[in-house]
Amino acid sequence: MATPNYAFEKRRRELDKKAKKEEKRKQKLAAGSNGSDEVLDPAPSQQDTSPSQADRPAV
Numbered sequence: 001m002a003t004p005n006y007a008f009e010k011r012r013r014e015l016d017k018k019a020k021k022e023e024k025r026k027q028k029l030a031a032g033s034n035g036s037d038e039v040l041d042p043a044p045s046q047q048d049t050s051p052s053q054a055d056r057p058a059v
Helices: 006-034 051-055
Strands: none
């Protein structure tokens, strides 16, 4: 049985957090420029199409 690669998993989590934070920042900028308080539905990102991303539910 193969051993888990914890460094890879940690890096993946950090990249996920960074992408989520960037998406929230873009939403806030877009909402601020429109002058409305409604949250825009984010478009699917084209950056990462790995199977691990596809298996996760969108939050």
